[in-house]
Amino acid sequence: MIFNGHREDYIDSLDEELFTEIQVMYADGMLGNKAIFDALTPVTTAVFNYMRSAGTASFRSNQIFPWINEYSENPDTTRTDSASQSLLTFMSQAPGFEISRFQNG
Numbered sequence: 001m002i003f004n005g006h007r008e009d010y011i012d013s014l015d016e017e018l019f020t021e022i023q024v025m026y027a028d029g030m031l032g033n034k035a036i037f038d039a040l041t042p043v044t045t046a047v048f049n050y051m052r053s054a055g056t057a058s059f060r061s062n063q064i065f066p067w068i069n070e071y072s073e074n075p076d077t078t079r080t081d082s083a084s085q086s087l088l089t090f091m092s093q094a095p096g097f098e099i100s101r102f103q104n105g
Contacts, residue, residue, distance in 0.1 A: 037068055 014022075041061045048059045062068065091097060 037065070041065055041068060 041064075044064055045059055045061045048064060052059065088102075092099070
């Protein structure tokens with residue numbers, strides 16, 4: 001299996017986990033068909049929002065197609081860390097904020 005100009009020795013050096021991830025991305029259609037997803041996602045989201053009931057929240061593309069951004073997000077970063085950082089940033093802007101209240105011991 002030689003693809004995208006890679007040499008055979010590079011393909012042979014791929015570990016099984018990475019090769020499995022590549023196969024899953026091909027099976028999901030994210031490799032080679034990303035342009036189709038990029039074109040159809042805004043249209044589909046617009047249609048869903050057009051048909052929704054008045055007074056309901058609008059749809060976002062990741063609610064309709066939750067797997068689209070799965071491959072571009074880095075799994076090493078956790079959302080809890082970013083949420084904690086956002087909370088700290090928000091609280092530090094309050095008048096009289098003291099970081100020492102949040103230090104352990």
